[in-house]
Amino acid sequence: MKSKTKSSSELDANEFEEVLTLFFNALPDPIFVIDQTGFVIKQLGGNANEIYPFLYPFKDKLEGNNLSTLLPSHLFSTFMDTINKTINDDSLTCVDFEIANEGNILGIKNQWYQGRVFPLKQRRDDVRVVLWIAINITEQKLLELELKNLAEKDGLTGSYNRRYFTEVIQRSFLLYLRDKLPFCILMLDIDFFKAVNDNFGHDGGDKLLIALTDVFKDSIRDIDLLARYGGEEFIVLLPNTTTQKAMVVAERIRVATQQCNILHDEKSITVTVSIGVSEITVNDTSFENVTKRADIALYTAKTSGRNKVCIE
Numbered sequence: 001m002k003s004k005t006k007s008s009s010e011l012d013a014n015e016f017e018e019v020l021t022l023f024f025n026a027l028p029d030p031i032f033v034i035d036q037t038g039f040v041i042k043q044l045g046g047n048a049n050e051i052y053p054f055l056y057p058f059k060d061k062l063e064g065n066n067l068s069t070l071l072p073s074h075l076f077s078t079f080m081d082t083i084n085k086t087i088n089d090d091s092l093t094c095v096d097f098e099i100a101n102e103g104n105i106l107g108i109k110n111q112w113y114q115g116r117v118f119p120l121k122q123r124r125d126d127v128r129v130v131l132w133i134a135i136n137i138t139e140q141k142l143l144e145l146e147l148k149n150l151a152e153k154d155g156l157t158g159s160y161n162r163r164y165f166t167e168v169i170q171r172s173f174l175l176y177l178r179d180k181l182p183f184c185i186l187m188l189d190i191d192f193f194k195a196v197n198d199n200f201g202h203d204g205g206d207k208l209l210i211a212l213t214d215v216f217k218d219s220i221r222d223i224d225l226l227a228r229y230g231g232e233e234f235i236v237l238l239p240n241t242t243t244q245k246a247m248v249v250a251e252r253i254r255v256a257t258q259q260c261n262i263l264h265d266e267k268s269i270t271v272t273v274s275i276g277v278s279e280i281t282v283n284d285t286s287f288e289n290v291t292k293r294a295d296i297a298l299y300t301a302k303t304s305g306r307n308k309v310c311i312e
């Protein structure tokens with residue numbers, strides 16, 4: 001009987017594995033074989049040190065160790081949740097994660113990765129196993145963050161812009177309809193701002209707007225939302241707040257503004273602010289009813305002498 005002989009173009013299993021290992025090792029993205037306990041069975045590829053700086057410090061320490069000893073606890077949880085989901089669903093799972101790189105020897109800042117995790121049929125000591133490919137997506141993430149920033153923030157002061165504010169107040173209004181969670185609005189307008197520009201130049205005016213943004217932020221809680229509404233007009237959303245408390249916050253902002261003193265070309269600039277306050281009511285049919293009342297209150301503050309807090 002004629003036995004099957006290997007032709008010169010065929011590889012035996014060992015040779016084939018050798019080629020595959022060479023191939024994987026040449027890949028810039030690291031690939032890990034990890035079991036369901038978080039034990040790293042094998043690491044392949046990941047040779048682009050500049051885009052995989054997280055591998056650099058323990059390049060040779062990954063294999064044979066558990067992720068729990070390699071990753072910070074919050075990342076370890078993310079990895080284990082992803083591995084369990086991949087195995088339970090028996091399908092590809094994708095997860096984005098960020099790795100902090102402070103003090104990294106390569107001087108590279110935080111990096112974002114996407115883990116693409118595939119379930120494998122193989123087991124290690126009866127434990128299921130996955131293939132984890134980590135792809136560096138930092139540039140894409142930074143671009144996304146920059147676009148988000150451009151869409152939501154005001155270029156001069158870094159506070160939120162009117163468009164973002166409108167989105168948030170719309171949601172607050174819907175929450176109010178559902179849960180009756182009250183909220184208040186403060187409409188702020190700097191007094192005689194034109195005179196600041198006239199006396200100190202547009203640069204001086206800009207510098208003041210930036211300084212006042214900090215003053216306003218320092219006077220509100222983290223959950224409150226400050227936005228630049230127009231030129232020298234700002235608006236604050238105070239969630240879960242009723243009129244009485246909103247008046248206290250408005251008064252705090254008014255006093256802090258009066259006390260703010262900035263230097264520009266060795267001259268000091270001081271201003272005051274007028275503030276209109278309003279609270280959502282059961283009769284309101286849109287968030288615009290609330291902002292309209294704050295605007296009317298602001299007008300009253302302006303026409304009754306400025307540097308005042310009024311309510312409507």
Ligand SMILES: Nc1nc2c(ncn2[C@@H]2O[C@H](COP(=O)(O)OP(=O)(O)OP(=O)(O)O)[C@@H](O)[C@H]2O)c(=O)[nH]1
Pocket residue numbers: 156189190191192193194195197201202203204205206209230231232302306
């Ligand atoms: N420097 C600077 N000025 C701005 C900016 N946006 C708007 N302004 C100026 O803000 C001034 C607003 O003037 P007005 O609307 O007359 O109001 P006001 O002088 O503050 O007077 P009252 O609001 O009535 O107290 C105008 O001179 C605008 O040019 C900005 O981004 N930077």
